[in-house]
Amino acid sequence: MSKLCKCGHKMNIRLRTVIYKNRIEIDNVPIYTCDSCSKSEVFQPVKSELTELISQFGSNPEKKQFFFNETNELAFLLMIASQNEYKHTSVDKILEYRINELLDLLLLARSLQDDRWVEDILKRLSQITLQSLNTYDLT
Ligand SMILES: [Zn+2]
Secondary structure (H helix, E strand, C coil), X not given: CEEECCCCCEXXXXXXXXXXXXXXXXXXXXXXXXXXXXXXXXXXXXXXXXXXXXXXXXXXXXXXXXXXXXXCHHHHHHHHHXXXXXXXXXXXXXXXXXXXXXXXXXXXXXHCCCHHHHHHHHHHHHHXXXXXXXXXXXX
């Protein structure tokens, strides 16, 4: 899962910490980094969600720590994919497992008539399924 940097070298995706206004720490944000020129950019499919999260903090935020993988399924899946035990599992497979797991949870949440939970699960599902599977070209 890499792309070309403007300098011609390969950029690799890593989960990194983003600090906002020296107060807010957002961990596990998928970011492309070039080892050659140190240029970095936020992974495009999570950009709007990260921007939205940051826009909620205002100009004078309180000290806080967020885990991006807790609100964003793509960050969560990238985290899983980077773990050693899943080194030999394709991201497609991990996605498939996760979608099945979320669908099971959705059934459960609906049977409990927990609307907030249902909404949260639907949001997570859309974060995964709205992305083209080409995005997960990790090979
Ligand atoms: Zn570069």
